[in-house]
Amino acid sequence: MSTKRLKIAILWHMHQPDYRDPTNGRTLLPWTWLHAVKDYGEMLETVAECQAPVTINLVPTLLEQLDRYRRGVDADSWLELARKDAAELALPERIFLLEQFFSVNDQRHLLPHPRYRQLRQKRGRDPVASAPDFSAQELRDLQVWFLLSWTGYHLRKREPLIGQLLRRGDMFTEAEKADVFNICNAEVTRIIDRHAELEAAGLIEISLTPYAHPILPLLCELRRASEPSPGISLPLADFHYPEDARLQIREGVRTGNQLLGERTRGIWPAEGAVSEDAIRLLAEEKVLWAASDEGILARSLPNGLTDRRALYQVYSYAGLPLVFRDREISDKIGFLYADWPAKEAVADIIRQLKAIKNTVPEGLVPIILDGENCWERYVDNGYPFLQQLYRALLDDPAFDLCTIGQAVADSQPQPLEKLAAGSWIRSDFTTWIGHPEENRGWELLATARHACLTDQVARALKTPELPINEQLRELLRAEGSDWFWWFGDEHQTTQANIFDRLFRSHLEGLYHLSGLPTPPNLQHPIKPPRAQIRSCEPAERFTPRIDGQVGDYFEWLAAGEIDLAAAGAMHAIQQGPSRLFYGYDETSLYLRVDEVKLLKQLCTEWGYFEIHLHGRRNLCLRWQPQKNLLELFSQEEKLGEGRAVAGNILELEIPLKLLVLTPNDELRLFCCCVQQGRSAGRWPGEGDAPLIYRGALLDEENWII
Incomplete structure (x- = not known):
C-alpha cells in the first residue's frame, strides 16, 4: 500500500489598507x-x-488598525453613526445611513430578511x-441590521442575543443596539491575540505582506511594468527606489513581530507581485519563503506549464524558496463555489486533487486566495464549506494538509534560472499602472518623494533597530497598492473618491511633516467625479419581433441597457455576457x-441561464437552451412560462x-449560468444592477409637443 501523500498548503490572505485620514486622524471606512x-x-x-493547519497571511497595516480598535483609540466615522441614538441623527447623518448601511451582500444578508428588505425598498433610489x-425606529432597525449582517457563523452561535x-x-431598542455593538467590538478586540495563540500552539503559520501592501517590483523599478506588457503607457516621472521596497519589507516584519511575537x-508579496529585483530583496532580508501565481511560473520556465506537473513543487530564486498557487482551485473557491452545496463543492476539490496526485504523488498543491471577501456569498459565511473541506x-x-512553511521545510527546492515579473492578475501590472489616472498617481508620488525625502530612507535602513519616523511612514502608506487599484476604469466602487482622497492625504502629510507647502494640485481629485453608475432606461415603450435575429436597426433602438460586465473588488474568472437590453410594452417585458x-x-x-429579479418579491x-424553454419561478414555485427564441x-x-x-418599480437584477445545479458564473460579478419599470408613465415622461 502506497504511503505517498500529496501535500495541500492553503493560504488565506487577509488585507485591508489603512483607512485613517492622516490630516484629521479619523477612519473613513469601516x-x-x-x-x-x-x-x-x-x-x-x-x-x-x-485542527486544520493552514497559513494565514496578514498585512501589517491591517494589524495596526486592529491594534487601534483593540486599544479603543480609533475614531471611526461609520461606527460612530452606527452607535448614535437614532432619534438624535441629523438629516445629513440620516442620508448617510440610507446611502451606506445597505452595503451587504443582497443574496445572503439582505433579501432573506423582510425588515431589512423593506427598509431598502422604502429608501428607493433617492436617499x-x-x-x-424615516422614523427613528426605522433608522435604529437599519443600524442594527447593518451590524447583524456583518456577524459570522461562530459569533451567531456563541452569542444568544x-x-x-x-x-x-x-x-x-437602543439598549439592544448597544449590546450588539459591544459583542461585535469584543470580537474585534480579541483578533490579534487569537492569531498569536494559535500560532504559538503550532496550528497556524502566520505570514506577512510588506508593510503597506505595495507592488514591490514597481517600487524597485517602475519601468518593470513594460516587461510583461510591452508598449504600456508609463508615467512621465521615473520611479526607481529599491530602498523603499526594502524598507517596506523591514517595517512589515517589524510590525508583525511587535504585534504577534x-x-x-x-x-506573500502584495498581489503575488514578483520580479527578480524584489525576490533578491526578500532573500537578503532572510524571509522564510515567498509565493506567487502559476502564471508567473509559466512565464519563468523554458517550456512554460505545458506539463502541469511542474507546478506542484517548491522552487527557489536567489536562494529564496518559492511556491506558486494552483489558480483553478484557488479561484473556484474565491469566485465559483459560493452557490454550490458545500458537499458538492468539496467533492469537486477532492476530485481535482486526486487527479493531481495521480501525476505527482508526493507533490505540493498551494491553494492561495483572499480569505475575507468571498465568504459573504457563501451559506453561513462559508462555515459548512470550510468545515467539510478541512x-x-x-x-x-492520500493528503497531507500542511502550512507553506512545513511544505518548504520538507522540500528540496529546484532553482529557477529566471523569474518573470508580474502579479497574480493577468501575470502583469496593468491593474496599478498604465491608465492616465494610475500614471498621474505615480507622478504625484514621485514628485512628493523627491521634494520631501533626501537620505531619510537610507538612514532608516542603516539603523533598523530604531522606529521609523512618521514622515517615512506616510511615504510607505502612500506607496500602497490599494489607491492605484481604484484608479482607472477596471474597478468600480461608490467609495472611489475616499480612496482618492486618502492617497492625496498621505502625500499632503509628507509635505506637512517636511515643513513644505502643499502643492495646490493635491487638492484636485485624480479620479474625476462621476455619477453613480446606473442602467440606461428605455427611451419609450416598444414591441420587438421575437425571432432571435438582430433584424431591423430600429427594433431595439429604444431599449434600456444594463452593464453585466461591471467589475467589483474581486476579479471574476468566468467569461460571460457583457450587456442585457430590456424594454416593455402594455403586455410584456422584453430582454435580449x-x-x-x-x-x-x-x-x-x-x-x-437564469435572470434573477428582486423587488416586491424574488423572481x-x-x-433552458436545450428545450428553448423560458420559465418563471418565485421561491421555487413555478408561476408560468414566457417565450424564448435563440x-x-x-x-x-x-x-x-x-x-x-x-x-x-425598481428591480435589482443579476444573471447566472447553472450546470448540473451548480453556478458556473454570475454577472455582474458583485452586486446587482437596477432595472426600472415605468409602465405607461414612460410614454408620458417622453411626450413632446
Missing part, C-alpha cells in the same frame, strides 16, 4: 472592523475546531428625498442577450401579469 467581526476570528475558530420620511434579534427582525516568517483533507490518507453561443457553452447540454427567469441573439418575452409590476 471595512477592517467589519471583517474582523465577520471573518478574521471566524476563520480561526473553524481552523481550531477542525436624500426619502430620509425625512444575535440569534434572538435576527429571528425577531425589528423594533430594536518575534519569529522568522514567510512573505475534514475531507484531514481524513483522507447577444452572446448566445457563449451562454450555451456555459450552460452545457442540460444547464440553464427567477430560467431559460438565434444570433437571445430574445425573451415575459407576460407582465406574471411579474406583478407597478409603475416606477
Whole structure:
C-alpha cells in the first residue's frame, strides 16, 4: 500500500489598507472592523475546531488598525453613526445611513430578511428625498441590521442575543443596539491575540505582506511594468527606489513581530507581485519563503506549464524558496463555489486533487486566495464549506494538509534560472499602472518623494533597530497598492473618491511633516467625479419581433441597457455576457442577450441561464437552451412560462401579469449560468444592477409637443 501523500498548503490572505485620514486622524471606512467581526476570528475558530493547519497571511497595516480598535483609540466615522441614538441623527447623518448601511451582500444578508428588505425598498433610489420620511425606529432597525449582517457563523452561535434579534427582525431598542455593538467590538478586540495563540500552539503559520501592501517590483523599478506588457503607457516621472521596497519589507516584519511575537516568517508579496529585483530583496532580508501565481511560473520556465506537473513543487530564486498557487482551485473557491452545496463543492476539490496526485504523488498543491471577501456569498459565511473541506483533507490518507512553511521545510527546492515579473492578475501590472489616472498617481508620488525625502530612507535602513519616523511612514502608506487599484476604469466602487482622497492625504502629510507647502494640485481629485453608475432606461415603450435575429436597426433602438460586465473588488474568472437590453410594452417585458453561443457553452447540454429579479418579491427567469424553454419561478414555485427564441441573439418575452409590476418599480437584477445545479458564473460579478419599470408613465415622461 502506497504511503505517498500529496501535500495541500492553503493560504488565506487577509488585507485591508489603512483607512485613517492622516490630516484629521479619523477612519473613513469601516471595512477592517467589519471583517474582523465577520471573518478574521471566524476563520480561526473553524481552523481550531477542525485542527486544520493552514497559513494565514496578514498585512501589517491591517494589524495596526486592529491594534487601534483593540486599544479603543480609533475614531471611526461609520461606527460612530452606527452607535448614535437614532432619534438624535441629523438629516445629513440620516442620508448617510440610507446611502451606506445597505452595503451587504443582497443574496445572503439582505433579501432573506423582510425588515431589512423593506427598509431598502422604502429608501428607493433617492436617499436624500426619502430620509425625512424615516422614523427613528426605522433608522435604529437599519443600524442594527447593518451590524447583524456583518456577524459570522461562530459569533451567531456563541452569542444568544444575535440569534434572538435576527429571528425577531425589528423594533430594536437602543439598549439592544448597544449590546450588539459591544459583542461585535469584543470580537474585534480579541483578533490579534487569537492569531498569536494559535500560532504559538503550532496550528497556524502566520505570514506577512510588506508593510503597506505595495507592488514591490514597481517600487524597485517602475519601468518593470513594460516587461510583461510591452508598449504600456508609463508615467512621465521615473520611479526607481529599491530602498523603499526594502524598507517596506523591514517595517512589515517589524510590525508583525511587535504585534504577534518575534519569529522568522514567510512573505506573500502584495498581489503575488514578483520580479527578480524584489525576490533578491526578500532573500537578503532572510524571509522564510515567498509565493506567487502559476502564471508567473509559466512565464519563468523554458517550456512554460505545458506539463502541469511542474507546478506542484517548491522552487527557489536567489536562494529564496518559492511556491506558486494552483489558480483553478484557488479561484473556484474565491469566485465559483459560493452557490454550490458545500458537499458538492468539496467533492469537486477532492476530485481535482486526486487527479493531481495521480501525476505527482508526493507533490505540493498551494491553494492561495483572499480569505475575507468571498465568504459573504457563501451559506453561513462559508462555515459548512470550510468545515467539510478541512475534514475531507484531514481524513483522507492520500493528503497531507500542511502550512507553506512545513511544505518548504520538507522540500528540496529546484532553482529557477529566471523569474518573470508580474502579479497574480493577468501575470502583469496593468491593474496599478498604465491608465492616465494610475500614471498621474505615480507622478504625484514621485514628485512628493523627491521634494520631501533626501537620505531619510537610507538612514532608516542603516539603523533598523530604531522606529521609523512618521514622515517615512506616510511615504510607505502612500506607496500602497490599494489607491492605484481604484484608479482607472477596471474597478468600480461608490467609495472611489475616499480612496482618492486618502492617497492625496498621505502625500499632503509628507509635505506637512517636511515643513513644505502643499502643492495646490493635491487638492484636485485624480479620479474625476462621476455619477453613480446606473442602467440606461428605455427611451419609450416598444414591441420587438421575437425571432432571435438582430433584424431591423430600429427594433431595439429604444431599449434600456444594463452593464453585466461591471467589475467589483474581486476579479471574476468566468467569461460571460457583457450587456442585457430590456424594454416593455402594455403586455410584456422584453430582454435580449447577444452572446448566445457563449451562454450555451456555459450552460452545457442540460444547464440553464437564469435572470434573477428582486423587488416586491424574488423572481427567477430560467431559460433552458436545450428545450428553448423560458420559465418563471418565485421561491421555487413555478408561476408560468414566457417565450424564448435563440438565434444570433437571445430574445425573451415575459407576460407582465406574471411579474406583478407597478409603475416606477425598481428591480435589482443579476444573471447566472447553472450546470448540473451548480453556478458556473454570475454577472455582474458583485452586486446587482437596477432595472426600472415605468409602465405607461414612460410614454408620458417622453411626450413632446
